[in-house]
Ligand SMILES: Cc1ncc(C[n+]2csc(CCOP(=O)(O)OP(=O)(O)O)c2C)c(N)n1
């Protein structure tokens with residue numbers, strides 16, 4: 001293996017888009033402020049924003065504003081346009097600035113894109129990749145901090161990816177772009193600056209494959225998105241107290257890799273599911289049901305979930321911290337799941 | 343045309359409103375730069391005349407829906423600036439006990455039905471408030487503030503059409519500051535004068551200079567009067583400009599330098615007001631300075647109050663959840 005090249009989660013996402021778009025001229029990229037200063041190419045004022053987190057800065061210069069297209073404040077409009085355009089042979093990457101705006105774009109995605117293959121008797125597909133931004137921790141308030149992937153996973157016909165590492169962010173985005181069906185990738189804004197190993201060349205991380213992030217034997221901690229890092233911190237504490245945790249990063253909610261999850265639970269006999277989303281009717285409860293269904297005979301203890309609190313994401317830093325799952329929450333849940341004293 | 347629309351005895355009030363917003367926003371910006379305000383902060387610097395001129399025609403019981411750039415609307419409508427400052431610092435004494443922050447505030451007591459992090463989120467609520475006022479025959483009006491960018495959201499079309507067909511007492515106030523985040527207006531919509539859209543909905547529409555509080559006062563006064571009399575909604579466009587970036591920290595490198603300098607140096611609504619009232623000897627320089635000093639004290643006090651306030655208790659997180 002070549003020397004380890006480390007880049008950030010944000011850089012990995014940009015690299016995936018740039019490399020894939022350079023290779024495949026059928027791809028266009030649309031979204032709000034993804035270039036910036038739209039229409040002012042002549043004056044050198046475009047490409048001055050690069051999305052709200054600067055992820056795509058440089059792309060419109062490199063690939064042209066006919067392929068990197070800024071959209072007005074019209075989420076239902078441009079998302080619906082992305083859906084239909086992506087049925088014609090071109091592939092569309094459509095950025096939704098915050099996943100909280102899914103309520104606006106949602107009709108076109110969930111009533112449109114999600115139904116297409118089924119409705120057409122399997123002949124029509126929608127080569128759409130939606131990139132959107134989720135997650136709390138930055139005090140962005142209740143309209144810019146939610147974690148809404150469970151909603152998307154609820155609707156058949158939409159694939160849902162929740163990468164947590166720079167490596168997966170690049171590989172899953174490439175896989176999503178190449179996928180024949182619509183995929184929503186939930187990028188966690190608190191991870192954009194996280195660095196990690198990312199190969200320079202194009203590669204894919206197949207959708208629908210979970211990853212064993214840490215091997216262990218006493219308890220399985222199933223994590224999603226940023227919760228990987230919180231669980232890794234908890235794991236260190238647990239290790240000091242003689243508990244060996246296995247951490248499974250779900251990575252893809254739809255399709256879901258049941259085998260890796262169930263095999264781990266069968267091995268450890270205890271399970272804790274950690275999810276930044278809300279506790280009811282959610283990814284966490286869905287995985288808890290799966291575990292109960294497929295491995296109840298192997299489990300000795302309660303199936304625990306650790307989630308955010310079921311309230312709007314509060315603004316005040318103290319309240320937001322209280323709202324989010326913490327390392328301590330995970331440690332306590334592990335003690336309960338394994339029937340040990342804390 | 344009347345030369346001085348604002349009654350002489352209310353000129354001080356006009357100045358006080360504008361300068362309070364100006365000084366408060368400058369103070370918030372400073373506190374933000376000092377790292378005492380978390381999250382995003384969208385300032386109203388440059389646009390003070392709009393909220394001030396409009397709200398001078400409103401009663402406390404009248405309704406306002408706001409935007410992500412809402413501090414000015416709250417101040418002009420009579421919200422307690424101490425509580426605003428505390429809210430944007432996430433304190434327990436804030437308007438919403440620190441739960442909302444700058445972009446998500448409500449103050450129903452003063453008729454403020456919310457700033458919002460969702461652009462275009464204020465249109466439908468403005469319709470509902472207008473509908474309720476009409477149904478209950480209270481004589482209240484509903485004012486909806488929004489930007490040029492928000493006009494591109496579907497909610498604009500739906501809401502304004504509803505207001506039109508039901509002839510509701512609503513004034514739609516477009517703060518056209520030529521940009522939606524980084525998107526110049528000439529890119530994001532083909533129409534230049536947004537008030538022209540009124541015709542398509544069969545309602546009154548007017549464009550005024552959003553840097554001239556006298557024009558804003560007059561146009562909104564007339565629109566409010568029409569609304570109270572049952573003549574339905576108005577779309578009032580105020581041409582304006584932001585003196586700072588989209589939010590604090592935006593380097594504004596998608597804008598023309600000349601444009602920024604022009605507005606700052608020659609189109610400042612506060613300077614325009616001062617020149618006019620002094621030239622026409624409607625008010626003395628001393629009177630203006632006295633107001634300014636009073637406002638400075640108010641703003642200082644508000645910032646101190648907010649800084650000295652406590653953060654909410656952790657146990658508050660699940661209060662009011664059902
Ligand atoms: C539904 C939605 N889409 C996008 C955004 C991100 N955003 C926040 S403010 C803004 C621009 C708004 O422009 P305008 O309505 O003109 O108001 P201004 O900021 O100029 O006052 C954008 C794109 C958002 N908050 N909500």
Ligand SMILES: [Mg+2]
Nearest residue numbers: 489490521522
């Ligand atoms: Mg604007």
